[in-house]
Every structure is written in C-alpha cells, then in structure tokens.
Amino acid sequence: MTLWSGRFRAGLDSLASVLNNSLPVDKRLFAEDIRGSQAWARALAAAGVITPAEMDILVKGLESVLEEMKTETFQFLEADEDIHTAVERRLTELVGPTGGKLHTGRSRNDQVATDFRLWMLEETKHLDAAVKSLQQALVKRAEKDMDVILPGYTHFQQAQPILLSHWWLSHFWALQRDRERLNQLAQRASVLPLGSAALAGTTFPIDRFILANDLGFSIPSQNSLDAISDRDFAAEFLFWSAMTGVHLSRLAEALILYSTIEYGFVTMADEFSTGSSLMPQKKNPDMLELTRGKAGTFVGLLTNLLTTLKGLPSAYDKDLQEDKTAVFEAADTMSVLLPVVEGVISTLTVNTERCRKAIHPAVLATDLADYLVIKGVPFRSAHEAVGKAVRMAEEKGESLYTLTLADYQSIHPSFGEDLFGALSLEASVNRRNVYGGTARDAVVEQLNIAIKMLE
C-alpha cells in the first residue's frame, strides 16, 4: 500500500517502482524526518487540529521509530517509497489509527524540503569543522617551515624567492573564503518550508513562526510555491564543494610536482603514499592525485543539479528527487577528502636544502633592478641593465653571483661593490616587508591574523 493508492486500481509496475523509489538515497534523512514530524505534531496540537493526547501518542511513537532506525532494527518494506513513507507506515503500525493523523495539512513536498534543509544545517557544521582543521594544519606548517625559502613561480617559471610559510598560508586564505561561503549558504538554508503543504499553503491555522523556532530555523518561508521548489541552497552547497574542491586540487597539483625527484622539495609520508604493483621503487602521491580527480567530480555534481533545475516550472516536480543524490555524494566525498589532505600536509617532510638549491640566481634580478633604482636609476633603465647582466651571465656560463664588478660596470656605471649585498635570498625575501608580503616579519604578522581567525 502506498500513501496515495486510493484513486488507483492497479499497483505501480515493478521497474517503474524501482525508478520511483528514493529510499536508498533518502533513508539517511530519518532523524531529520522524525524531528520534523514531531514538531509538526506539536504544531497541529497547538492549532487545535489534534488533541494533546494524540500529539503525545504521535511524538512518542515517532521516538520509538527513531530508536529502531538508530539501532538498525527497523524493517524496511518493498512498498516504502521513501523515508517519509517508511516512517509514517511504521508509526501507524506502532500506534494504530492515530498515526494516520500525522500527515494532516502536510505534503511530502514541504516535508522533504524541510528534512533536506535540516540535514544541510547539520552537515555544514561538520564540514566547516573539517575545513577549519585543515586550516590549522596549514598554520602549523607555516609555523614550522618559517626558515624555508623556495622559488616562487609565475607562468611556472621561477620568479622571486618566497618563504614556504607564505606559500602554505596562501592556501589558508582560499579555505577561509570557502568557510565564509559555507556559513553564508547555511544561513540562507535556514528557512522553514513546512506549512507550505503541496504548493499553496496548509489550510490549518499553524503558527509557522513558532514551528520555525521549534525546528531551529531562522524564519518561515514567505511564499509556499517558492518554498517547495527552492533548491538554491543545494546548488550553493554544490558550488561550495566545487570551489573548495578546486582549491584542494590546486594545492595537490603543486605538492605532486614538489614531490617528484626533479623538485624534491617535499617527501610524502608512507601513510599517505602508495606503491606500484610492477615498479618496486615507486612511491606515488595517489591521495593528491585523487584530490585533483575529485575536483572534476564536484564540478560535475554542480552541473548535474543546475541542469535538473533549469527546466522546472514553479512548485514541486519529481525531477527534484535527484537533488539529494548529488548533494550527498559531494558531502560524503568532502568528509573523507578534507581529513586526508590534512593528513598529507601534516605528515610530509620538507627538504629545506633542496628548496634553497633549486633557486636560480636569476630570481634575484628584480632585487638587482631595485638596487639600481635606489641609486637613482629610472626603473625602466634598471630593468634593461639587469636584463643585460642576466644575458651576459648566461653567455659566459656565469651567474649573477659570479659576474665581476667590472662586468656589471661595463653594463651600467651605477653598479657598485655593494651590489653583491643585494644578491642574498634572505635580503630579497625580507625586503618584501609590505603588509601581505613574503618578508619574515610580514608573514609572522599574517600568521597571527590567521591564528586569530581560527579562534
């Protein structure tokens, strides 16, 4: 027996029923469904639609269903179309005909939207904690690796030396924005659909403000049609996963390169590396490659839901049942991915010497040009002169360190003995002492702000 069999002569075709059933996906909403139903029973009683005694029977009966679900003793039946059907069926088995009063003035349309939002409000808290924990790992790395200088790249060519801590923290800020987005979308999801019924609003005098408060929502929805079809919060969540996934992927891509023999900047811990079945020497960064791979999945899931939504006329359409598959997959993947990335980062070893040795002397060219600028040479001419020095070094098989003062002076008369003082990695880094720059003092200041943000 389905919830809607009254007007039908024949039951649903067996394959059609497989397509129709969403129980495998939405059974994880059991706790939210039961919470929502208990609040609905209280609202019905407050409105005088059911008696306090009936409310009591419903609330207690639902508590027993919850217990069965939690202890996994609940017996699902073939005919349980979705979690809402299963809960109500079992409730009626347990408490008798009073169970049939629960769905008064309610539809699965406002029910599912309420359950899904309740779930979202909880899930965003867990994921926020997971991102925060990853940020803490980045902060710890930044504290630990403060003395490590490595090449900074633009166009993937060596550009200027930077502190490794500065690089770690660059990823911290991207995740900080991700957490802001997550919390903002949770705020927007905190709107109660219940009371909207199928599409037009319930006929019973339910106080939806009290109901919203009872369930922990900020406000009740203002429009019943919008309330039962609005899945913006789900799409926003999928954008959040896609954006966070892309951030993790970019971090992963760099670390994959930095762990190659050619770079050797970092070495992954065994716990987060895998071997090859053929090549005995291999130690592969599979976790980071999967991080990169999952970003594609997240983008796909966002596209999946937006494509579902784009053709839907106002109010509930069954297409909406697809919303949860995408969101649950994204959430489940994220809850594994975030701690794994955190594990990779907190256990890897940094090879300080390799980082430093990889820096080509020519990355100090900007510093040398700035040196001339301080001597009064216009920046354009300084740029030209240092460019010539880089070329001369290349042609002579020398470097900016080993060209002689005479070489430099043949290029520009403003070069003096003190130019060699400008050619130091530490000096180069520390000269970038602007707020937000890579100088040690600036990075320490940045680190303190980051730590404050985590409090």
Ligand code: ARG
């Ligand atoms: N299982 C459905 C879903 O997830 C519940 C809503 C069903 N509503 C309906 N009018 N058939 O969307």
